[in-house]
Amino acid sequence: MIGLATIMVIIIVWGAVSRPLDRRGVTSAIVFVGAGFMAGATVFGLLDVSVESEVAQRVTEVALVLLLFSDAARLDLRALRHELGWPSRLLLIGLPLTMLAGAGVGLLVFPGMALASVFLLSIMLSSTDAALGQKVVTDPSVPARVRQALDVESGLNDGLAVPFFLVALDLANAELTTGVTWAVVSNAAEQIGWGLAAGLAAGLFGALLFRLAARRGWIGGEWRQIVVLAAALLAYALALTLGGSGFIAAFVGGLAFGRFSAQQGSAVTLFTEEAGGLLAAVTWIGFGALALGLAIPHVTWQIALYAALSLTLVRMLPVAIAMAGQGMRRPTVAFIGWFGPRGLASVVFALLVVERGVPEEETLLTTVVLTVALSVLLHGLTSAPLVSAYHRWYESHAKVHPAAAEAAPATLPRRRRHLGAADVELLRNGERPG
Numbered sequence: 001m002i003g004l005a006t007i008m009v010i011i012i013v014w015g016a017v018s019r020p021l022d023r024r025g026v027t028s029a030i031v032f033v034g035a036g037f038m039a040g041a042t043v044f045g046l047l048d049v050s051v052e053s054e055v056a057q058r059v060t061e062v063a064l065v066l067l068l069f070s071d072a073a074r075l076d077l078r079a080l081r082h083e084l085g086w087p088s089r090l091l092l093i094g095l096p097l098t099m100l101a102g103a104g105v106g107l108l109v110f111p112g113m114a115l116a117s118v119f120l121l122s123i124m125l126s127s128t129d130a131a132l133g134q135k136v137v138t139d140p141s142v143p144a145r146v147r148q149a150l151d152v153e154s155g156l157n158d159g160l161a162v163p164f165f166l167v168a169l170d171l172a173n174a175e176l177t178t179g180v181t182w183a184v185v186s187n188a189a190e191q192i193g194w195g196l197a198a199g200l201a202a203g204l205f206g207a208l209l210f211r212l213a214a215r216r217g218w219i220g221g222e223w224r225q226i227v228v229l230a231a232a233l234l235a236y237a238l239a240l241t242l243g244g245s246g247f248i249a250a251f252v253g254g255l256a257f258g259r260f261s262a263q264q265g266s267a268v269t270l271f272t273e274e275a276g277g278l279l280a281a282v283t284w285i286g287f288g289a290l291a292l293g294l295a296i297p298h299v300t301w302q303i304a305l306y307a308a309l310s311l312t313l314v315r316m317l318p319v320a321i322a323m324a325g326q327g328m329r330r331p332t333v334a335f336i337g338w339f340g341p342r343g344l345a346s347v348v349f350a351l352l353v354v355e356r357g358v359p360e361e362e363t364l365l366t367t368v369v370l371t372v373a374l375s376v377l378l379h380g381l382t383s384a385p386l387v388s389a390y391h392r393w394y395e396s397h398a399k400v401h402p403a404a405a406e407a408a409p410a411t412l413p414r415r416r417r418h419l420g421a422a423d424v425e426l427l428r429n430g431e432r433p434g
Contacts, residue, residue, distance in 0.1 A: 006046040007285050010035045011278070025384035029132055029284050029343075029376045036288025047289040056290075057351040060283045062236065064158065064344040065250040066276030067131065069232035070269040071155055072254025073261075086145065087152035089322045090336075095157050097318035098126045099164065105314055109306045110363065116171035117360045123165045124350060124368050125310050129343025130154035131280070132376055135383040136339045141391040143406045146332060150339060158345040159248030163191045165349055172358040194244025196252050199235045203256025206231030210261045210268075225271035231257055232272055247345070280344060287347060287372070295369035298362055307371040311378065315340040327405035331393050335386065341379040342372045 014021075014031050021031070039046040102122025110118060130137045130151055137151045210227055213219040219227065235253030236246040261268075316337030323333055350368045353361060398407050 003047045006039050007282055010039070010285055011281050014281075025135075025381055027132065027134070027376075027380035027383070028281065030380045032281050032284035033288035033292070033373065033376050036285035036290075037292045038288075039285070040289030040293050047286070054355075056283075056286055057348065057355065059279050059286075060344060060348050060351060061246060062233070063276050063279035063283050064348060065236045065246055066229070066232050066272050067280065067344075068155055068158070068247060068250040069235065069254035069257070070228075070273035070276060071151070072251045073228070073258035073269045073272075075152075075255060075258060084152075086149035086323070086326065087156075089326070090149060090153040090319065091156055091160060094153075094318045094322035095126060095160060097321055098315060099123055099161075101314045101318055102126060102310060105306060105309050109302050109309070113360055113363065114172065116168055117358060117364060120165070120168035120172050120353070120358065121306075121364050121367060122314075123161055123168050124346055124353070124364070125314075125342055125371055127158045127161050127342070127345035127349075128154045128340040129345060130339075130341070132341035132343045133339050133379045133383040135387055139387050142387055143332075143394055145406060145408050146336060150336060155251050156248075159192070159195055159245040159251060161345070162245045162247065165352075166191070169353065169356055169358070172360075173356060190243055191245040192248060194242040195239050195246070195248030196244075198238035198242055198244055199249035199252030199254075200256050202231055202235035202238055202249070203253035204260060206234065206253075207257045207259070207261035210257075214262075224268050228257065228268050229272045229275060283344065283347065284376075287369075291347075291350075291365075291369040292373060295366040295373075298366040299370055303363065303367045303370055306367055307374055310371050311340075311342070311375055312338075329397065329404070329406070331390060331397075332406050335390050338386070339379065339383070342375040346372050 010032065014028060014035075018028065022028075036047065037043065099119070099122050102125060103119045106113065106118035106121055107115070113121075128150075131154075136142060137147045137154075139147075206227060210219070210224075210231075214224070231253060232250060235249040239246045239249035316334065319337035319340070320333050323336070346368055350365055353364055358364065394406060398404055401407075
């Protein structure tokens with residue numbers, strides 16, 4: 001109970017001072033990881049978390065699922081399908097190239113590591129987490145097309161990386177009984193196919209029932225938020241039951257719910273997002289308390305070098321290749337390339353590696369932990385100044401080149417409302433805030 005009380009105290013204190021710190025570029029993840037480290041066994045010993053704990057894995061997974069669902073539910077799917085140029089290149093070209101680049105760097109930095117483990121490490125660190133640089137995807141001073149590309153990429157690449165991760169995990173443990181190509185194809189079909197099916201089933205079921213009940217006045221005001229949360233968890237549970245990706249299911253389920261519930265952009269996703277944020281906060285505190293304490297004694301110069309290259313060259317070069325020929329200027333390429341934070345998905349993958357065990361588990365875990373910790377710090381602290389610098393460049397560039405690629409309009413998720421007392425009362429009565 002001391003551990004739970006400590007976590008709640010940290011969250012309450014952050015909430016009380018979040019606005020002034022956020023304005024100064026201090027993100028919640030930075031505070032939670034730092035506070036968790038101080039409260040962990042390495043310093044004060046107030047938090048006792050086990051890295052093998054299934055609870056830790058589920059909390060992290062559910063946090064990511066709720067955030068993916070709520071983000072997707074606010075997208076305008078009909079408009080977005082005509083604007084997938086940049087996101088699709090980041091996902092279909094940039095993501096595979098990032099995996100290959102990470103593996104190539106791994107072979108050079110860790111020459112004694114098994115090839116399967118090198119690929120496993122690269123895949124674990126290939127997914128991005130836009131939440132660690134939230135200002136980048138919410139600040140209107142960043143061109144809408146750039147924000148859209150980063151937002152959609154972050155929402156989908158977690159699920160797309162899962163089939164490759166599972167195959168690499170089997171290879172690292174010498175458990176693969178078929179050819180690698182067939183294993184990747186079959187895993188991808190299973191993870192993506194069942195994930196899509198589960199997401200569509202849960203999203204449509206929740207959306208259509210919600211729409212019918214709302215029209216007829218059957219649904220109580222307090223249940224409008226809970227139904228959305230239940231739909232997100234249903235998508236996740238169905239996907240795991242069928243053998244698909246819970247992350248793909250969550251994102252697709254959110255898209256389906258937003259499209260067919262007639263509530264897109266409304267405040268009905270507020271509770272789901274806040275619940276995901278709370279679980280993410282618990283995850284980051286646990287990450288700081290446990291992972292940093294375990295990893296720091298095992299950090300070597302090779303691990304530090306790989307972490308630095310993973311956040312720079314391994315991400316930025318594939319982005320530059322993926323965006324070649326799109327009319328994108330170098331500052332935009334660099335901006336998108338830099339803001340590929342590693343976050344919750346990498347932590348989930350690391351927990352799965354611990355659960356299954358691999359021969360080079362210590363090196364893999366330490367490298368992932370250090371990379372994510374550096375990402376939390378560096379992407380959090382640089383988001384505000386780099387957004388300002390990029391905005392200044394974009395304004396001067398757009399004046400000279402009004403038809404620049406960055407200036408093209410794009411559909412973005414509806415921005416989350418900060419509800420006042422009157423808005424809350426409207427929600428309880430089943431009405432939309434104005």
